[in-house]
Amino acid sequence: MHENTQGLRWLRATAYNAFAVGLGILAGLAVVVYAGGNIEVALSSLFLDPIRSSGGIQQLFVLFVMFYTMALGVGLALKAGLWNIGAQGQFLAGTVMVFFVYIYLGFLPWPILYVAMILGAAIGGLLWITVPTILRVKFGANEIVVTILLNVVAINFGFYMLSGPIKSPGTALGFPITTTLPARFQIPNIVASVPITYAVPATVAIGVIFYFLVERTPFRVKANTVGESAETARYAGISIPRVMAITLLTAGALAGLAGATYMMGYRYELDIGSFSTNYGLLAIIVALVGRKHMLGIGIAAFFFAYITFGAESMAVATNVNSVVVFAMEGVMMIGILMGNYLTERKKAA
Amino acid sequence: MTVNLSDVAIAVLSTTLTLSPFYLFAGMGEIVSEKSGVANMGLEGIMLMSLVTTFIVDYLTGNPWIALFAAIGTAGVIGAVFAFFAIQVRLDQIALGLAIYLFGLGFSLIVFNAAYPTGIFPNYISLPPIYSGWGTVPVIGTILLEQNVLVYLSIALVVITALFLNRTSLGLRVRAVGENPKAADNMGVNVPKVRFLATLFGALMFGVAGSYFAGNFVPGFQTNIIAGRGFIVLAMIYFGNWKPYRVLFAALSFNMVYALQNEYISISGSSVASVSTLFNMLPYVFLLALIPVFGRKARAPKFLLKPYKKG
Numbered sequence: 001m002h003e004n005t006q007g008l009r010w011l012r013a014t015a016y017n018a019f020a021v022g023l024g025i026l027a028g029l030a031v032v033v034y035a036g037g038n039i040e041v042a043l044s045s046l047f048l049d050p051i052r053s054s055g056g057i058q059q060l061f062v063l064f065v066m067f068y069t070m071a072l073g074v075g076l077a078l079k080a081g082l083w084n085i086g087a088q089g090q091f092l093a094g095t096v097m098v099f100f101v102y103i104y105l106g107f108l109p110w111p112i113l114y115v116a117m118i119l120g121a122a123i124g125g126l127l128w129i130t131v132p133t134i135l136r137v138k139f140g141a142n143e144i145v146v147t148i149l150l151n152v153v154a155i156n157f158g159f160y161m162l163s164g165p166i167k168s169p170g171t172a173l174g175f176p177i178t179t180t181l182p183a184r185f186q187i188p189n190i191v192a193s194v195p196i197t198y199a200v201p202a203t204v205a206i207g208v209i210f211y212f213l214v215e216r217t218p219f220r221v222k223a224n225t226v227g228e229s230a231e232t233a234r235y236a237g238i239s240i241p242r243v244m245a246i247t248l249l250t251a252g253a254l255a256g257l258a259g260a261t262y263m264m265g266y267r268y269e270l271d272i273g274s275f276s277t278n279y280g281l282l283a284i285i286v287a288l289v290g291r292k293h294m295l296g297i298g299i300a301a302f303f304f305a306y307i308t309f310g311a312e313s314m315a316v317a318t319n320v321n322s323v324v325v326f327a328m329e330g331v332m333m334i335g336i337l338m339g340n341y342l343t344e345r346k347k348a349a
Numbered sequence: 350m351t352v353n354l355s356d357v358a359i360a361v362l363s364t365t366l367t368l369s370p371f372y373l374f375a376g377m378g379e380i381v382s383e384k385s386g387v388a389n390m391g392l393e394g395i396m397l398m399s400l401v402t403t404f405i406v407d408y409l410t411g412n413p414w415i416a417l418f419a420a421i422g423t424a425g426v427i428g429a430v431f432a433f434f435a436i437q438v439r440l441d442q443i444a445l446g447l448a449i450y451l452f453g454l455g456f457s458l459i460v461f462n463a464a465y466p467t468g469i470f471p472n473y474i475s476l477p478p479i480y481s482g483w484g485t486v487p488v489i490g491t492i493l494l495e496q497n498v499l500v501y502l503s504i505a506l507v508v509i510t511a512l513f514l515n516r517t518s519l520g521l522r523v524r525a526v527g528e529n530p531k532a533a534d535n536m537g538v539n540v541p542k543v544r545f546l547a548t549l550f551g552a553l554m555f556g557v558a559g560s561y562f563a564g565n566f567v568p569g570f571q572t573n574i575i576a577g578r579g580f581i582v583l584a585m586i587y588f589g590n591w592k593p594y595r596v597l598f599a600a601l602s603f604n605m606v607y608a609l610q611n612e613y614i615s616i617s618g619s620s621v622a623s624v625s626t627l628f629n630m631l632p633y634v635f636l637l638a639l640i641p642v643f644g645r646k647a648r649a650p651k652f653l654l655k656p657y658k659k660g
Contacts, residue, residue: 152577159626323455330452337440
C-alpha cells in the first residue's frame with residue numbers, strides 16, 4: 001500500500017513536470033508562429049536535433065556535463081538552505097584558471113600539467129566562492145547578495161585576464177582571446193567518431209560519488225537540518241559554520257571544474273563568448289527540478305540539456321533569436337514550481 | 350595634458366546624480382516589497398521588459414512620458430503575476446524571481462526583434478532636463494539644475510518612502526506583515542492584501558527604473574543589456590540595512606566610484622582594455638568591501654522570503 005501511494009505520487013509529480021515543460025514549449029512555439037516560422041520544422045528540430053547529427057549529440061552532452069557538474073554544487077548548498085547564485089562567476093574563474101595554469105605552469109611535463117589545469121579550474125571556482133563563504137560564515141552576510149556581486153566582478157576580471165595576462169600573443173592588437181589548447185590538452189572522445197568525451201563518464205562518476213557521500217551518509221540529515229532550522233541544528237550539536245563552509249566551497253569547486261571541462265572538452269579557447277553563457281543560472285533550475293537530490297539532478301541535467309539544445313536549434317531553424325530559450329525556461333520553471341507545490345500539498349493532505 | 354580639476358569634479362558629480370534614479374526607484378521599490386516579507390529577485394527581468402516597452406512606445410508616440418507610463422504598466426502586469434504566485438500560491442520567492450528574470454531576459458529581446466525586425470534602432474527621445482537654460486549657472490548648473498526630472502523625483506521618493514514606512518499606518522502595516530504576519534493577522538491586518546500591494550508597488554518602481562535605463566546608461570538594446578545592475582540593488586539594500594536614507598547613500602557612493610573610474614579612464618586616454626576592465630570592477634568591489642563593515646548589523650525583516658498561511 002505504501003509502495004503504491006509512493007508510486008502514485010511519483011507519477012503525479014512527473015505528470016506535473018511534463019505539463020510544465022509542455023507549457024514552456026507552447027510559449028516557444030507561440031513565438032515561432034508569431035515570427036512566421038514553420039511549426040513542423042520547429043517541432044522536429046526541438047525534439048530531433050539533439051540526437052540526429054553528430055554536432056547535436058556533442059552539444060547535448062556538453063550541456064549535460066555543464067548542468068550536472070554545476071547543479072550538484074548548487075543543489076548541495078541548497079540542502080543547507082544556501083543559494084549559490086554565483087555558479088556562473090565560479091565557472092568563469094575556472095575557465096580563466098585553465099589558461100592561467102597552462103601558461104604560467106607551462107614548464108610542467110604533459111600529464112602533470114594536464115591534471116594541474118583541471119585542478120586549477122576547481123581551485124579557481126573555490127577561490128571565487130571563498131569571499132561569500134567567509135562573509136556568510138564569519139559575518140552572517142547574505143550569500144545571495146555577495147555571489148551576485150561577484151558574478152559581475154567575474155566578468156570584468158575575465159575581461160582583464162583576457163586582455164592581458166592570458167591573452168594569446170599571436171592575435172591582432174587588443175583582440176581578447178587565448179591561444180587554442182593543443183590536442184594533447186583536450187579531453188578526447190571515447191570513440192573517435194562519436195563526439196562524446198571522457199568528461200561525460202567522469203561527470204557521471206562524480207555524480208555517483210556525490211550520491212554516496214551526500215545522500216547515503218548522515219551528512220544529508222545534517223545539511224537538511226541546517227537548511228530547515230538553525231535552532232534545531234544547534235540543538236542537535238551540528239556545527240552550522242562547518243556545514244555551510246563545506247557545502248559552499250564544494251559548490252564553488254564544482255562550478256570551477258565545469259569551467260575546465262568546458263574549455264578542455266569543448267571550446268579549447270577562451271574569448272568573451274564564454275562570458276555571456278548562462279549555465280550558472282540554468283544550473284539553479286536543474287538543481288531545483290532535480291529536487292536537490294544528487295541523482296535527481298543527473299536526470300534533470302540530461303533533460304534540461306536536451307530541451308536547451310533542442311530549443312536553441314528550433315530558434316535557429318525558424319529564424320527566431322535563441323534567447324527564446326530563456327523565456328521558455330522561465331515559463332517551465334514557474335510551471336515546475338507549481339507542480340512541486342501541488343505534489344507537496346497532496347503529500348501533506 | 351592639462352586637466353581642469355573643477356571640470357572633472359563637475360563631471361563626476363553630475364554623472365553620480367544622473368545614474369541615481371535607476372538605483373533609487375528600484376531600491377525604494379524593493380525595500381517596500383521586502384519590508385512586507387516578499388523579495389522580488391525578478392527585478393532585472395521586469396526592468397528589461399519595461400525598457401523594451403519604453404523604446405517601443407516612445408517610438409510610436411514620440412512622447413517619453415507616455416513611454417514611461419507604458420513601462421510602468423508592463424512592470425505592473427509582471428509584478429502582479431509574481432505577487433500572485435509568491436503570495437497566493439506561496440511558491441519559493443527566490444526560485445520564482447529567477448524564473449521571472451529568465452523570462453524577461455529572453456522575452457524582452459524577442460519583443461524588441463518583433464518590433465524592429467530590421468535591427469535598425471529608432472531615435473530615442475528621452476525625458477528632457479527640467480530647464481536646459483540653467484547649464485550656464487556656474488558649478489551647480491550642470492550638476493543640480495540641468496538634470497532629468499526623474500532625478501529629483503527619485504530623491505523625493507527616498508524621503509517619501511522613509512516617511513511612509515515609519516510615519517504612516519499603512520507603512521506600519523507593511524512592516525508588521527514582514528516582521529510578524531501572525532500578530533498582524535490577529536490585529537485584523539489583511540496580510541496577503543498588504544503584501545500584494547507592497548510587492549506591486551515594488552514592481553511599478555522597477556518599471557520606472559527600467560524605463561530610466563533608456564538613454565541614461567547604455568544606448569540601444571541587446572541581450573542582457575542591464576548586465577546585473579538590477580541585482581546590484583539587492584546588495585545596496587542589504588548594505589543599507591533596509592533603510593531608505595542608507596540605500597540613498599549606498600547608491601550615491603556606488604555611482605560616485607563608478608563616475609570616478611569612468612572619468613579617470615577617459616582622462617588618462619588609455620585605450621588599453623586591460624586597464625579599463627580592471628577599473629570597471631571598482632564600484633562592485635567597493636560595495637563588496639562595505640558588506641563586512643556595514644552589513645554586520647544588517648537585519649532583514651523577520652519573515653522575509655517566508656510565505657504566510659492563515660491559521
